[in-house]
Amino acid sequence: xxxxxxxxxxxxxxxxxxxxxxxxxxxxxxxxxxxxxxxxxxxxxxxxxxxxxxxxxxxxxxxxxxxxxxxxxxxxxxxxxxxxxxx
Amino acid sequence: xxxxxxxxxxxxxxxxxxxxxxxxxxxxxxxxxxxxxxxxxxxxxxxxxxxxxxxxxxxxxxxxxxxxxxxxxxxxxxxxxxxxxxxxxxxxxxxxxxxxxxxxxxxxxxxxxxxxxxxxxxxxxxxxxxxxxxxxxxxxxxxxxxxxxxxxxxxxxxxxxxxxxxxxxxxxxxxxxxxxxxxxxxxxxxxxxxxxxxxxxxxxxxxxxxxxxxxxxxxxxxxxxxxxxxxxxxxxxxxxxxxxxxxxxxxxxxxxxxxxxxxxxxxxxxxxxxxxxxxxxxxxxxxxxxxxxxxxxxxxxxxxxxxxxxxxxxxxxxxxxxxxxxxxxxxxxxxxxxxxxxxxxxxxxxxxxxxxxxxxxxxxxxxxxxxxxxxxxxxx
Numbered sequence: 062x063x064x065x066x067x068x069x070x071x072x073x074x075x076x077x078x079x080x081x082x083x084x085x086x087x088x089x090x091x092x093x094x095x096x097x098x099x100x101x102x103x104x105x106x107x108x109x110x111x112x113x114x115x116x117x118x119x120x121x122x123x124x125x126x127x128x129x130x131x132x133x134x135x136x137x138x139x140x141x142x143x144x145x146x147x148x
Numbered sequence: 149x150x151x152x153x154x155x156x157x158x159x160x161x162x163x164x165x166x167x168x169x170x171x172x173x174x175x176x177x178x179x180x181x182x183x184x185x186x187x188x189x190x191x192x193x194x195x196x197x198x199x200x201x202x203x204x205x206x207x208x209x210x211x212x213x214x215x216x217x218x219x220x221x222x223x224x225x226x227x228x229x230x231x232x233x234x235x236x237x238x239x240x241x242x243x244x245x246x247x248x249x250x251x252x253x254x255x256x257x258x259x260x261x262x263x264x265x266x267x268x269x270x271x272x273x274x275x276x277x278x279x280x281x282x283x284x285x286x287x288x289x290x291x292x293x294x295x296x297x298x299x300x301x302x303x304x305x306x307x308x309x310x311x312x313x314x315x316x317x318x319x320x321x322x323x324x325x326x327x328x329x330x331x332x333x334x335x336x337x338x339x340x341x342x343x344x345x346x347x348x349x350x351x352x353x354x355x356x357x358x359x360x361x362x363x364x365x366x367x368x369x370x371x372x373x374x375x376x377x378x379x380x381x382x383x384x385x386x387x388x389x390x391x392x393x394x395x396x397x398x399x400x401x402x403x404x405x406x407x408x409x410x411x412x413x414x415x416x417x418x419x420x421x422x423x424x425x426x427x428x429x430x431x432x433x434x435x436x437x438x439x440x441x442x443x444x445x446x447x448x449x450x451x452x453x454x455x456x457x458x459x460x461x462x463x464x465x466x467x468x469x470x471x472x473x474x475x476x477x478x479x480x481x482x483x484x485x486x487x488x489x490x491x492x493x494x495x496x497x498x499x500x501x502x503x504x505x506x507x508x509x510x511x512x513x514x515x516x517x518x519x520x521x522x523x524x525x526x527x528x
Contacts, residue, residue, distance in 0.1 A: 103328070114527065
């Protein structure tokens, strides 16, 4: 996926969910309120892989601390959408 | 923009002078005793060298990262890897964590006196039962007790631990394993239950005190939690990148210094009626080492420039941590060979550099772990 001005929040959320599954998170646990640090039990290497995948797919540079501080999937998706739009 | 501007040059002179006047005369004492006097930290603090990039309101100088690079490049000139490490531990191990995530009260109580050199700090994550795999290794536990954490466990290989006034300590604050549920706590070393179990004897870095620390039900106010509770692992691993980058800068400068001294020695030594530097095998060997250092430096500087501009290039920093370190160790080992028998003498500081450099592929994350991290960045 290439980031573009037309990219929608739902696209970002679908991408985030897909990449989380790719790094080992179960599809069933991916609801809006799910917290990345607690509910998804992401291991350290999986977290690095997720970060790299998001950066490559969206053409962005994200702040991993911001991601864990936001914690909830819906908030992370919103943050990523902002980055993808260059905000 | 280049890493260095004109104003970095007089600063380099300033640091070099401070090292020559304040550290070099102490070499024999520090290498023998293994303890850096507090006066060294206070003196460097008074000269403004312990808070180069830290906020001015806490006594820092608010300068750009290029100044830290200059400091890290000049410190090896004291020809004590241990002292360089201990000073960089004060400037770059825990200080950025406090600066970024600490509260105003924490910065006033711990960061500001550390910048002045009045308090010595340490950063503790490694434990006797596990090291580089931080997320799996941390067993040091903090139990929730109202307004306090009650900390029990041990930490080891802690630079400046035996002389520290406080230790920023990575502890587990949730019962589940993995990276989630760790916190960074500021623990003053006069807290009842804290002890230095052992000052560790090492192959090298003799002038830097390294500690095995124990925490026996230490009651730590929750107000001493750095950043948000349970996110300590992420703060720590992000901060480690700066530590690894500046370690790469410093170690490369060490190798360059060893090579310079080796060349000086070879120019003054004769074999077969001419200086050793006239022999083709030696000329080629020096050319190879010089090229390796130059190429590594160009790579390190490029990552430093991006770091200064706010881009933390984790993949390339991990590359530096194993690849540049490999160059450094190889160059120093080859220089020892070029020194001949003189390279085996204790009085030749290059032997000390050889011992000191051995830790570079171990401390701050082993080379093997760095390669794994790079592989993760390559999505292998």
